[in-house]
Amino acid sequence: MTLQDSVALVTGASSGIGEETAHALAREGADVAVAARRRERLDALADDLEAAHGVETLVVPTDVREEDQVEAMVAETVETFGRLDVLVNNVGVGVGSDVEELSTEDYRLMMETNADGYFFATRAAIPHLRETEGNLVFVGSFAGQYPRPFNPVYAATKWWVRGFAHSVEGQVGSDGIGVSVVNPTEVRTEFGSESGETFEERFEPGEVTEPEEVAEAIAFAAAQDRSTVHEIDLYRRDKFDGW
Numbered sequence: 001m002t003l004q005d006s007v008a009l010v011t012g013a014s015s016g017i018g019e020e021t022a023h024a025l026a027r028e029g030a031d032v033a034v035a036a037r038r039r040e041r042l043d044a045l046a047d048d049l050e051a052a053h054g055v056e057t058l059v060v061p062t063d064v065r066e067e068d069q070v071e072a073m074v075a076e077t078v079e080t081f082g083r084l085d086v087l088v089n090n091v092g093v094g095v096g097s098d099v100e101e102l103s104t105e106d107y108r109l110m111m112e113t114n115a116d117g118y119f120f121a122t123r124a125a126i127p128h129l130r131e132t133e134g135n136l137v138f139v140g141s142f143a144g145q146y147p148r149p150f151n152p153v154y155a156a157t158k159w160w161v162r163g164f165a166h167s168v169e170g171q172v173g174s175d176g177i178g179v180s181v182v183n184p185t186e187v188r189t190e191f192g193s194e195s196g197e198t199f200e201e202r203f204e205p206g207e208v209t210e211p212e213e214v215a216e217a218i219a220f221a222a223a224q225d226r227s228t229v230h231e232i233d234l235y236r237r238d239k240f241d242g243w
Contacts, residue, residue: 007083013034014045020212032049035062058081073121095151097151114160126168129172135180137181138164140158178229179228181232182218186209209236214234
Protein backbone atom coordinates (compact mmCIF):
# COMPACT_ATOMS: atom_id res chain seq x y z
CA MET A 1 0.00 0.00 0.00
CA THR A 2 1.66 3.17 -1.17
CA LEU A 3 0.88 6.54 -2.66
CA GLN A 4 4.47 7.23 -3.66
CA ASP A 5 4.67 8.59 -7.23
CA SER A 6 0.89 8.43 -7.64
CA VAL A 7 -1.41 11.25 -8.77
CA ALA A 8 -4.45 12.28 -6.76
CA LEU A 9 -7.27 14.72 -7.50
CA VAL A 10 -9.16 16.18 -4.54
CA THR A 11 -12.37 18.16 -4.95
CA GLY A 12 -13.55 20.59 -2.29
CA ALA A 13 -9.88 21.13 -1.47
CA SER A 14 -9.96 24.78 -0.43
CA SER A 15 -10.69 24.08 3.24
CA GLY A 16 -11.55 21.50 5.88
CA ILE A 17 -11.53 17.83 4.95
CA GLY A 18 -10.38 18.48 1.39
CA GLU A 19 -7.44 20.65 2.44
CA GLU A 20 -6.29 18.15 5.06
CA THR A 21 -6.75 15.27 2.61
CA ALA A 22 -4.46 16.98 0.12
CA HIS A 23 -1.82 17.19 2.85
CA ALA A 24 -2.33 13.57 3.90
CA LEU A 25 -1.94 12.31 0.33
CA ALA A 26 1.07 14.53 -0.38
CA ARG A 27 2.70 13.42 2.87
CA GLU A 28 2.59 9.88 1.51
CA GLY A 29 4.28 10.95 -1.74
CA ALA A 30 1.38 11.67 -4.09
CA ASP A 31 1.38 14.57 -6.51
CA VAL A 32 -1.91 16.37 -5.97
CA ALA A 33 -4.38 18.31 -8.11
CA VAL A 34 -6.62 20.47 -5.95
CA ALA A 35 -10.04 21.67 -7.08
CA ALA A 36 -12.62 24.04 -5.62
CA ARG A 37 -14.19 27.37 -6.52
CA ARG A 38 -11.86 29.63 -4.51
CA ARG A 39 -8.67 30.01 -6.54
CA GLU A 40 -6.78 32.08 -3.98
CA ARG A 41 -7.16 29.38 -1.35
CA LEU A 42 -6.10 26.69 -3.80
CA ASP A 43 -2.99 28.66 -4.73
CA ALA A 44 -2.03 28.99 -1.06
CA LEU A 45 -2.67 25.30 -0.48
CA ALA A 46 -0.54 24.30 -3.47
CA ASP A 47 2.34 26.41 -2.16
CA ASP A 48 2.01 24.76 1.26
CA LEU A 49 1.96 21.25 -0.23
CA GLU A 50 5.05 21.85 -2.32
CA ALA A 51 6.96 23.42 0.56
CA ALA A 52 5.97 20.86 3.17
CA HIS A 53 6.08 17.66 1.14
CA GLY A 54 8.15 18.33 -1.98
CA VAL A 55 5.43 17.14 -4.36
CA GLU A 56 4.11 18.58 -7.60
CA THR A 57 0.70 20.24 -7.54
CA LEU A 58 -1.94 21.51 -9.92
CA VAL A 59 -4.56 24.13 -9.14
CA VAL A 60 -7.84 23.53 -10.99
CA PRO A 61 -10.58 26.03 -10.04
CA THR A 62 -13.84 24.13 -10.55
CA ASP A 63 -17.53 24.38 -9.76
CA VAL A 64 -18.54 20.72 -9.58
CA ARG A 65 -22.12 21.62 -10.50
CA GLU A 66 -20.90 22.48 -13.99
CA GLU A 67 -20.41 19.39 -16.14
CA ASP A 68 -17.97 21.02 -18.56
CA GLN A 69 -15.80 22.34 -15.74
CA VAL A 70 -15.60 18.91 -14.11
CA GLU A 71 -14.62 17.21 -17.35
CA ALA A 72 -11.95 19.86 -17.90
CA MET A 73 -10.70 19.37 -14.32
CA VAL A 74 -10.05 15.68 -14.87
CA ALA A 75 -8.63 16.18 -18.36
CA GLU A 76 -6.19 18.86 -17.17
CA THR A 77 -5.03 16.65 -14.31
CA VAL A 78 -4.29 13.75 -16.64
CA GLU A 79 -2.67 16.00 -19.23
CA THR A 80 -0.41 17.56 -16.60
CA PHE A 81 0.68 14.45 -14.76
CA GLY A 82 0.11 11.76 -17.37
CA ARG A 83 -2.11 9.61 -15.17
CA LEU A 84 -4.72 9.56 -12.41
CA ASP A 85 -4.50 7.12 -9.50
CA VAL A 86 -6.90 8.58 -6.96
CA LEU A 87 -10.05 10.69 -7.11
CA VAL A 88 -11.38 11.98 -3.80
CA ASN A 89 -14.97 13.16 -4.21
CA ASN A 90 -15.29 15.65 -1.39
CA VAL A 91 -17.94 18.32 -1.75
CA GLY A 92 -20.99 18.94 0.36
CA VAL A 93 -23.57 21.61 1.00
CA GLY A 94 -26.16 21.32 3.75
CA VAL A 95 -28.98 23.81 4.18
CA GLY A 96 -31.04 22.85 7.21
CA SER A 97 -34.78 23.18 6.85
CA ASP A 98 -38.08 21.38 7.12
CA VAL A 99 -39.20 20.05 3.76
CA GLU A 100 -42.25 22.30 3.66
CA GLU A 101 -40.08 25.37 4.25
CA LEU A 102 -37.15 24.47 2.01
CA SER A 103 -36.85 26.70 -1.04
CA THR A 104 -36.47 25.21 -4.48
CA GLU A 105 -33.21 27.13 -4.81
CA ASP A 106 -31.71 25.49 -1.71
CA TYR A 107 -33.03 22.08 -2.75
CA ARG A 108 -31.34 22.37 -6.13
CA LEU A 109 -28.13 23.68 -4.57
CA MET A 110 -27.81 20.53 -2.44
CA MET A 111 -28.80 18.14 -5.20
CA GLU A 112 -26.53 19.71 -7.81
CA THR A 113 -23.53 19.89 -5.49
CA ASN A 114 -23.83 16.70 -3.47
CA ALA A 115 -25.18 14.36 -6.16
CA ASP A 116 -24.50 15.82 -9.60
CA GLY A 117 -20.98 16.92 -8.64
CA TYR A 118 -20.03 13.42 -7.53
CA PHE A 119 -21.54 11.88 -10.65
CA PHE A 120 -19.78 14.22 -13.08
CA ALA A 121 -16.37 13.69 -11.46
CA THR A 122 -16.79 9.93 -11.16
CA ARG A 123 -17.87 9.54 -14.77
CA ALA A 124 -14.91 11.56 -16.03
CA ALA A 125 -12.37 9.78 -13.83
CA ILE A 126 -13.32 6.12 -14.33
CA PRO A 127 -11.53 5.58 -17.68
CA HIS A 128 -8.28 6.93 -16.20
CA LEU A 129 -8.62 5.00 -12.93
CA ARG A 130 -9.17 1.85 -14.98
CA GLU A 131 -5.81 2.38 -16.66
CA THR A 132 -3.98 2.71 -13.32
CA GLU A 133 -6.19 0.32 -11.29
CA GLY A 134 -6.61 3.25 -8.96
CA ASN A 135 -8.93 4.24 -6.15
CA LEU A 136 -12.12 6.27 -6.04
CA VAL A 137 -12.94 7.63 -2.58
CA PHE A 138 -16.28 9.22 -1.70
CA VAL A 139 -16.76 11.38 1.37
CA GLY A 140 -20.15 10.32 2.66
CA SER A 141 -21.73 11.09 6.01
CA PHE A 142 -23.42 9.72 9.09
CA ALA A 143 -26.46 11.46 7.56
CA GLY A 144 -26.32 8.95 4.71
CA GLN A 145 -26.84 6.04 7.09
CA TYR A 146 -29.42 7.20 9.61
CA PRO A 147 -32.53 9.41 9.39
CA ARG A 148 -31.88 13.13 9.75
CA PRO A 149 -35.21 14.74 10.68
CA PHE A 150 -33.90 18.31 10.72
CA ASN A 151 -32.44 18.15 7.21
CA PRO A 152 -34.07 15.41 5.10
CA VAL A 153 -32.85 16.63 1.71
CA TYR A 154 -29.20 16.83 2.77
CA ALA A 155 -29.54 13.34 4.23
CA ALA A 156 -31.08 12.09 1.01
CA THR A 157 -28.12 13.36 -1.01
CA LYS A 158 -25.74 11.48 1.25
CA TRP A 159 -27.83 8.30 1.02
CA TRP A 160 -27.55 8.80 -2.74
CA VAL A 161 -23.77 9.09 -2.47
CA ARG A 162 -23.48 5.78 -0.63
CA GLY A 163 -25.87 3.99 -2.98
CA PHE A 164 -24.11 5.36 -6.03
CA ALA A 165 -20.63 4.59 -4.69
CA HIS A 166 -21.34 0.99 -3.77
CA SER A 167 -23.14 0.35 -7.04
CA VAL A 168 -20.18 1.79 -8.94
CA GLU A 169 -17.98 -0.46 -6.81
CA GLY A 170 -19.90 -3.46 -8.10
CA GLN A 171 -19.65 -2.23 -11.66
CA VAL A 172 -15.93 -1.40 -11.87
CA GLY A 173 -14.36 -3.63 -9.23
CA SER A 174 -13.60 -6.30 -11.82
CA ASP A 175 -11.71 -3.61 -13.75
CA GLY A 176 -9.33 -3.21 -10.83
CA ILE A 177 -10.76 0.04 -9.46
CA GLY A 178 -11.16 0.33 -5.70
CA VAL A 179 -14.19 2.27 -4.45
CA SER A 180 -14.44 3.44 -0.83
CA VAL A 181 -16.85 5.53 1.23
CA VAL A 182 -15.73 7.42 4.34
CA ASN A 183 -18.58 8.49 6.64
CA PRO A 184 -17.82 11.04 9.36
CA THR A 185 -20.23 12.57 11.83
CA GLU A 186 -19.81 16.26 12.69
CA VAL A 187 -16.40 17.61 11.65
CA ARG A 188 -14.96 20.98 12.71
CA THR A 189 -14.96 22.65 9.30
CA GLU A 190 -16.69 25.48 7.44
CA PHE A 191 -19.64 23.17 6.76
CA GLY A 192 -22.91 24.87 7.64
CA SER A 193 -21.89 28.31 6.41
CA GLU A 194 -24.88 28.35 4.04
CA SER A 195 -27.18 28.32 7.06
CA GLY A 196 -25.18 30.73 9.20
CA GLU A 197 -23.02 29.17 11.94
CA THR A 198 -20.28 26.79 10.78
CA PHE A 199 -19.33 23.58 12.59
CA GLU A 200 -15.95 25.18 13.24
CA GLU A 201 -17.70 27.94 15.16
CA ARG A 202 -20.24 25.69 16.84
CA PHE A 203 -17.87 23.11 18.31
CA GLU A 204 -14.78 23.48 20.46
CA PRO A 205 -11.53 21.69 19.50
CA GLY A 206 -11.76 18.07 20.59
CA GLU A 207 -15.54 18.15 20.91
CA VAL A 208 -16.17 16.49 17.54
CA THR A 209 -14.08 14.94 14.78
CA GLU A 210 -11.25 17.02 13.32
CA PRO A 211 -10.68 17.17 9.54
CA GLU A 212 -7.22 15.63 9.95
CA GLU A 213 -8.81 12.44 11.28
CA VAL A 214 -11.07 12.11 8.25
CA ALA A 215 -8.14 12.86 5.94
CA GLU A 216 -6.12 10.00 7.40
CA ALA A 217 -9.00 7.59 6.80
CA ILE A 218 -9.27 8.80 3.20
CA ALA A 219 -5.52 8.38 2.66
CA PHE A 220 -5.69 4.83 4.02
CA ALA A 221 -8.42 3.93 1.55
CA ALA A 222 -6.65 5.69 -1.30
CA ALA A 223 -3.41 3.78 -0.76
CA GLN A 224 -4.88 0.31 -1.32
CA ASP A 225 -3.34 -1.42 -4.30
CA ARG A 226 -5.24 -4.74 -4.34
CA SER A 227 -8.05 -4.70 -1.83
CA THR A 228 -10.93 -2.26 -1.47
CA VAL A 229 -11.77 -0.48 1.76
CA HIS A 230 -15.51 -0.79 1.30
CA GLU A 231 -16.57 1.71 3.97
CA ILE A 232 -15.13 3.52 6.98
CA ASP A 233 -17.36 5.06 9.64
CA LEU A 234 -15.66 7.74 11.69
CA TYR A 235 -17.96 8.85 14.50
CA ARG A 236 -17.37 10.94 17.57
CA ARG A 237 -17.47 8.59 20.57
CA ASP A 238 -20.62 9.96 22.18
CA LYS A 239 -22.65 10.05 18.94
CA PHE A 240 -25.04 7.32 20.08
CA ASP A 241 -25.47 8.59 23.62
CA GLY A 242 -29.18 8.64 24.40
CA TRP A 243 -30.26 6.71 21.29
